[in-house]
Amino acid sequence: MNPPLIQFQNITKIFNKKVILDNVNLDIPYGEIFGIIGKSGSGKTTLLSILVGFLKPERGKVFFQSQDLSRFTNNIRQQFGFTAQEGSFYPNLTVRENLEYFGTMYNVPSFILRKKIPEILKLVNLAESENKLAAFLSSGMKKRLDIACAILHDPKVLILDEPTEDLDPILRKDILRLLKRINKEKNVTIILTTHLLDEIEYVCTRVAILDKRTVLVSGTASDLKDKYSKNQEIILQTYSGEYKWLMKLLEKNKLIEDMVERDGRLIIYSPKAEGMLRFILHELEKKNERVQDVDLNKPSLSEVFESLTQEDE
Amino acid sequence: MNKLFEILRKNILLLTRSKTSALIVLLGPLLLILLISTAFNTTSLYDIKIGSYSDEYSPLSESIMEQLSADEFRVEKLSSKDICINSIKTNDVHVCAVFPSGLSIDSKENIEFYVDTSRMNLVYVVLNSVSSRVSTKSTELSTALTSTLLNTIESTDSKVSEGSSTITQVSANLQQIKNDISDSLSVLELSLNASDLEDDAVELNLTGDAGTLISSYQKLVNELDESLTKTLGAASSISSIEAEIKNVQVAIGLLSEIKERINSIEVKEVSKIVSPIRTEIKTVSSEDSTHFTYTFPILLVIVLLFSGLLVSSTAVMEEKSSKAFFRNFITPTSNALFVVGNFISNLLIVIMQILVIFLAMYIFSRASIPPGILVNLVIITILTASIFILIGMLIGYIFKSGETSNLAVITIASIMLFFSNTILPLETLHPTVMSVAGFNPFILGSESLKEILLFNAPLSAISNQFYILLGYFVVLFILVLSVRGVSKRRYIE
Numbered sequence: 001m002n003p004p005l006i007q008f009q010n011i012t013k014i015f016n017k018k019v020i021l022d023n024v025n026l027d028i029p030y031g032e033i034f035g036i037i038g039k040s041g042s043g044k045t046t047l048l049s050i051l052v053g054f055l056k057p058e059r060g061k062v063f064f065q066s067q068d069l070s071r072f073t074n075n076i077r078q079q080f081g082f083t084a085q086e087g088s089f090y091p092n093l094t095v096r097e098n099l100e101y102f103g104t105m106y107n108v109p110s111f112i113l114r115k116k117i118p119e120i121l122k123l124v125n126l127a128e129s130e131n132k133l134a135a136f137l138s139s140g141m142k143k144r145l146d147i148a149c150a151i152l153h154d155p156k157v158l159i160l161d162e163p164t165e166d167l168d169p170i171l172r173k174d175i176l177r178l179l180k181r182i183n184k185e186k187n188v189t190i191i192l193t194t195h196l197l198d199e200i201e202y203v204c205t206r207v208a209i210l211d212k213r214t215v216l217v218s219g220t221a222s223d224l225k226d227k228y229s230k231n232q233e234i235i236l237q238t239y240s241g242e243y244k245w246l247m248k249l250l251e252k253n254k255l256i257e258d259m260v261e262r263d264g265r266l267i268i269y270s271p272k273a274e275g276m277l278r279f280i281l282h283e284l285e286k287k288n289e290r291v292q293d294v295d296l297n298k299p300s301l302s303e304v305f306e307s308l309t310q311e312d313e
Numbered sequence: 314m315n316k317l318f319e320i321l322r323k324n325i326l327l328l329t330r331s332k333t334s335a336l337i338v339l340l341g342p343l344l345l346i347l348l349i350s351t352a353f354n355t356t357s358l359y360d361i362k363i364g365s366y367s368d369e370y371s372p373l374s375e376s377i378m379e380q381l382s383a384d385e386f387r388v389e390k391l392s393s394k395d396i397c398i399n400s401i402k403t404n405d406v407h408v409c410a411v412f413p414s415g416l417s418i419d420s421k422e423n424i425e426f427y428v429d430t431s432r433m434n435l436v437y438v439v440l441n442s443v444s445s446r447v448s449t450k451s452t453e454l455s456t457a458l459t460s461t462l463l464n465t466i467e468s469t470d471s472k473v474s475e476g477s478s479t480i481t482q483v484s485a486n487l488q489q490i491k492n493d494i495s496d497s498l499s500v501l502e503l504s505l506n507a508s509d510l511e512d513d514a515v516e517l518n519l520t521g522d523a524g525t526l527i528s529s530y531q532k533l534v535n536e537l538d539e540s541l542t543k544t545l546g547a548a549s550s551i552s553s554i555e556a557e558i559k560n561v562q563v564a565i566g567l568l569s570e571i572k573e574r575i576n577s578i579e580v581k582e583v584s585k586i587v588s589p590i591r592t593e594i595k596t597v598s599s600e601d602s603t604h605f606t607y608t609f610p611i612l613l614v615i616v617l618l619f620s621g622l623l624v625s626s627t628a629v630m631e632e633k634s635s636k637a638f639f640r641n642f643i644t645p646t647s648n649a650l651f652v653v654g655n656f657i658s659n660l661l662i663v664i665m666q667i668l669v670i671f672l673a674m675y676i677f678s679r680a681s682i683p684p685g686i687l688v689n690l691v692i693i694t695i696l697t698a699s700i701f702i703l704i705g706m707l708i709g710y711i712f713k714s715g716e717t718s719n720l721a722v723i724t725i726a727s728i729m730l731f732f733s734n735t736i737l738p739l740e741t742l743h744p745t746v747m748s749v750a751g752f753n754p755f756i757l758g759s760e761s762l763k764e765i766l767l768f769n770a771p772l773s774a775i776s777n778q779f780y781i782l783l784g785y786f787v788v789l790f791i792l793v794l795s796v797r798g799v800s801k802r803r804y805i806e
Binding site: 052075077078080082084087091092093097100101102104105106107109110149 | 319326327330331635636637639642644645646
C-alpha cells in the first residue's frame with residue numbers, strides 16, 4: 001500500500017490557551033479530492049493553515065511525502081497551492097498582473113510564466129478577462145482567478161478553504177467542475193473544506209469529519225454512510241398529497257427518527273426503514289391512498305454528519 | 314532579483330491604480346512647497362501691530378512712532394494704557410508701547426514695551442525688531458547731541474587758538490616796550506654837573522650875555538637833571554611790566570593747556586563717540602538668504618517625516634488588510650525580500666516626492682543646488698527618508714487598524730517635531746531632555762541637511778549624525794523584519 005501523500009500526526013494547536021485542534025490524526029492519499037467537513041469554528045481552516053506552513057502546531061507533525069513539513073517548509077511550500085475563503089489576490093491588478101506576480105513569488109521563471117499564463121487562463125476560463133482589473137470580476141471569476149493563482153506553479157496539492165462560499169448554485173457547480181477537471185488533467189491532489197455537504201458528495205472521493213477539535217471519522221462518502229448512519233430515508237409521494245393523517249399516526253412510533261413534508265412528498269427517517277416502509281404501505285392500502293412514488297435511500301452525508309456530531313454532543 | 318523587481322512593480326502599479334494616492338503623492342509635496350516658498354520667500358515680518366499710549370505725545374514720541382510705522386509695523390494710538398495692554402491679550406496688537414508723558418531727551422522715565430511672552434516664537438522677533446527701530450531713533454538723537462557738543466568744542470578750540478596768539482603778541486609787545494625803555498634809560502644815564510660850569514664862569518669872569526647864557530644853561534641842566542631823576546624814578550615801573558608779562562605768559566600757558574587738552578581728544582567723529590564699539594552682524598550663510606532658504610532643510614525633513622511615515626504605514630496597513638497578504642505569506646518568498654521590496658517601493662515614492670519638491674523649489678524660488686553638495690545631499694536625504702519609512706513600516710506592522718496606525722504616526726511625528734528646533738529651540742529644553750532629543754532622527758536629518766545646504770558641509774563634517782542615522786537604519790530594519798514575522802501570527806489570530 002502506498003504511503004499517504006499527507007499525514008497529520010497527533011496535531012494539537014492552541015490559540016490564546018484555547019485548544020483548537022486536539023491530537024488530530026489524518027491521512028490524505030495521493031490524487032484524491034479530499035473533503036474536510038466541520039461546523040464553523042471546528043478548526044478546518046486551522047488544519048489547512050498548518051498544512052501550508054502558515055501556522056505551526058504546538059504538538060504533532062505533518063508529513064508530506066514522508067518529509068516533515070516543519071523542516072522543509074520553504075521547499076515544500078512550492079508543492080502547495082492554496083485558496084482561502086476570500087480571494088487572495090490584488091483587486092487593483094489585472095488578472096494577468098496577479099498571475100505574473102504570484103507566479104514569480106512561487107519561483108516560476110518568467111519564460112515559463114509567459115507560456116503558462118494563457119494555459120491556466122484557458123483552464124479556468126478567464127482568457128478573455130486577462131486584462132481586466134480583478135476588482136471588476138464577478139464572484140465566480142474571482143474564485144477562478146484565485147484558483148488560477150494557486151495552481152500556476154504546478155503544485156502537487158491544491159488546498160481550498162470553503163471554495164464555494166458565497167457563490168450561487170450555478171457558480172458552485174461551475175467551480176466544483178473546475179476542481180474535478182484540475183484533479184483529472186493536472187493530477188493534483190485537492191483538499192477542500194466546506195460545510196455544504198452536497199458539494200462534498202458531488203466532488204470528493206474521500207471525506208473527513210472534523211468536530212470537537214479532532215477528526216471523528218474519515219473515508220469515502222459511501223463507507224461513511226454505510227458505517228455511521230443510524231437512519232435510512234423513505235421518500236413517499238401519494239396522488240392525494242395528503243400526509244397529515246399518516247404523520248399523526250407515525251409520530252408516536254419509536255422507530256421514526258424524523259419526518260418532513262417537502263414539495264408534495266413525505267420524507268421519513270428511520271433506523272428500521274424497510275419494516276417501516278412495509279407498515280406505511282399497509283396503512284396506505286387500508287386508507288385507499290394510491291402511491292405515486294416511493295423510494296428507500298441510504299442516508300445522505302449530511303445525515304451521517306448530523307448523526308456523528310450530535311452523537312458526540 | 315526577479316522577485317524583488319516584481320514586488321516593486323506590483324507596489325508601483327497598485328499606487329498608480331489608486332488615483333487619489335498617486336495624486337497625493339505627487340501633488341501633496343508640490344502644494345506644500347508652493348505655499349511655503351510663496352509665504353516664506355522673504356526676510357521681513359508682516360502685519361505686526363503696535364499699540365501705543367501716552368498721556369501726552371511729544372514730538373519725540375511721535376517721531377519714534379513714525380520711525381516704527383515707516384517700516385513693517387502698523388502703529389495704532391490707543392486711548393488708555395489698560396486698553397493697550399489688554400489688546401495684546403486679545404491679540405489685537407503684538408506690542409504695546411507706553412511713552413512717558415511729553416517724552417523728551419531730558420525725560421528720566423523709560424519707554425515701556427509690553428509683550429505677550431506666551432507667543433514665544435514671535436515675541437523675540439518682534440521685540441528685536443522694535444528695539445532695533447527705537448535704538449535707531451535713539452542713535453539719531455544721540456548723534457545730533459554729540460555733534461552739537463563737538464562743534465562747540467571745536468569752536469572753543471579755534472577761539473582759544475585765536476586768543477592765545479593775541480596774548481602772545483601782547484606779551485611780545487610788552488617785552489619790546491620794556492626793552493626800549495631800558496635802552497633809553499641806559500642812554501640817559503649821564504652826569505650833568507652845572508656847578509662846574511658856574512665855577513668856570515666865575516673863574517673866567519663871564520658876565521653879560523655869556524653869564525646869562527651860562528645861567529640859562531645851568532638852569533636847563535638843572536631841569537634836565539630833575540627830569541632825569543624823575544625818569545629814572547619811573548624806571549622802577551619796568552619791573553611791574555615784567556610782572557605783567559609773566560602773568561600774560563601764565564595765561565598763554567593755560568590757554569595752551571586747554572588747547573592741548575582739546576587736541577588730546579583723539580576721537581572726534583560723532584559716530585564713534587555715539588557708539589564707540591561698532592558691531593556688525595555677518596551671516597555665515599548667503600547674504601541673500603530668505604526665510605525659505607533657512608527653513609528649507611527643516612521643510613524637507615518635515616515632508617520626509619510625514620510622507621515617509623504615512624506612505625509606509627499606509628502601504629503596510631493596506632498590504633496587511635489586502636486579501637493577497639495571506640498568499641504572500643504562503644509563497645516560498647522570504648520575509649526579508651518582502652520587507653526590502655516594500656521598503657524600496659516606499660523609498661521610490663518618497664524620492665519622487667523629493668524630486669517634486671526640488672523641482673518646485675527651483676521653479677518657485679529659482680534656488681539651485683550646487684553640484685558639489687549633490688552627493689552628500691542625496692545620501693543624507695535618502696538615509697533620513699529611509700529611517701522615517703522604516704518607522705512607518707514598523708507602525709504599520711505593529712498596529713492592527715488603519716486608524717490606530719494613523720494615530721501612532723501622528724503621535725510619533727508630533728514627538729519628533731516638538732523635540733526639535735522647529736517649534737522651540739532645543740536650548741529651551743531641560744538639559745537631560747535636550748541631550749536625548751539630540752538623537753531625534755528629525756534633528757539629525759535636518760541639522761545635517763542644513764549644514765549641507767547652507768554651508769556646503771562635506772560628509773566628514775557631519776559624520777556623527779551620519780553614523781547615528783546609519784545605526785538607526787540598521788536597528789529599524791532588523792526590527793521591521795522581526796515585527797513582520799510577529800504580525801503574521803497576529804494576522805492569523
